[in-house]
Amino acid sequence: MKKPLLKFTEKGIFCELAKVYLDPWKPVDKAIISHGHADHSRWGHKKYITHHNNIPIIEHRLGNINVLGKNWGESFTINGVTFSLHPAGHIVGSSQIRVEHKGEIWVFSGDYKIENDQLATPFEPVKCHTFITECTFGLPAFKWRPQNEVVNDINAWWAHNKSNGQTSVLFGYSLGKAQRLLKHLDPSIGKIYTHGAVENMTQVLRNLVDLPPTELITKDTKKEALLGNMVLAPPSAHGSTWIRKMVPYVTASASGWMTFRGARRRRAIDKGFVLSDHCDWRGLLEAIECTGAEKVICTHGYTDIFSRFLREQGYDARTENSQYGEEDNETDAIPENLNTA
Structure with missing residues (x-):
């Protein structure tokens, strides 16, 4: 054979x-x-x-x-x-x-x-x-919806949170998903802040693709500066001490698993966007x-x-x-x- x-x-x-x-x-x-x-x-x-x-x-x-x-x-x-x-x-x-x-x-x-x-x-x-x-x-x-529909929903969610004086915290894998989200976020709504893991990989990819500006969250970043703005973070940041600085915040995850409402509940996420x-x-x-x-x-x-x-x-x-x-x-x-x- x-x-x-x-x-x-x-x-x-x-x-x-x-x-x-x-x-x-x-x-x-x-x-x-x-x-x-x-x-x-x-x-x-x-x-x-x-x-x-x-x-x-x-x-x-x-x-x-x-x-x-x-x-x-x-x-x-x-x-x-x-x-x-x-x-x-x-x-x-x-x-x-x-x-x-x-x-x-x-x-x-x-x-x-x-x-x-x-x-x-x-x-x-x-x-x-x-x-x-x-x-x-x-x-x-x-069954995925077209990307443009999903990112429009994400930007509308961000704008709604901003009107309520809340920080938007969006979770996505630090390599790939985070940069895809960043590529399609609307900077006219506000500033885009990043977790260190996301920022480090984003800087690597900036030499390969065009991405909107971001600002790294550090120990010196004031909570007031984050209000109404967008924070991109890896899923591992959810529930960590790092995220306490974002209060008051609303969380969301962008993943194919958000197809299942149960997956969002288990991860204690406020909002799920189906984007894979x-x-x-x-x-x-x-x-x-x-x-x-x-x-x-x-x-x-x-x-x-x-x-x-x-x-x-x-x-x-x-x-x-x-x-x-x-x-x-x-x-x-x-x-x-x-x-x-």
Whole structure:
């Protein structure tokens, strides 16, 4: 039996012919990295290969590493296997990894979304025979509204809070979601303040994309200065002593999980905005159809439900376990009971 071009191992997704791993979760000699989130780009590899725009991100997170940058669509060969990186649309610098050998083509999508957020390079469908897809939101219940509608709601919420003399505290992952929110906030409403984790990553990304001005909250920032303004913070800041300075404040979270009212209640959030850097159910199906793939491998998320549906549609679909999703705020808390929605 012919060996698969890529296989899931205890260290990660492995191309045995090229002796290279894709987004490995344990230290390896050579790794091709799809994007900068901590569950996909880990410390300890001897050599990293990734898109040029992802280099400053992973260097900020991982420190001094041996990394080689590639452009979109630039082919490079390792031991007779041809690789190339293609936009995933997930966050700035996020890639799908195309792997080809003797006419057989696999694509590892990493994390992706098909809606253009005007920040990340838009998703590019890549034709292949086998497609490895995430299933973070692989349920029909997940159906995103257009981004412009959601950000209009966020700005209206901010303006309403300002009229009530309240600070707006909006939670989003410090890499990706926070900058996407920042990109579409209306500075005419007020000033935009940031938590240190958000500010540090935003400064890295300012060299790659155009973002509105922000002001870091420090120990010297006065509570009165925050009133009526916007504060961007990571989810971990909720319930911390840091947030006490914001009183009186109103909280909100921007996440795909805000589809479920129960998720908002469990996190003690005042308001939930459904805005995700991953595909919804329809987006996953559209992306897979565009690849022309006959075989689909489903990882992290609602893999069993989604792969079963794909098989009913005629795909050769199966699931594989991975360690992705463990450090991304949108994939670390799949609701245990969907009836609480």
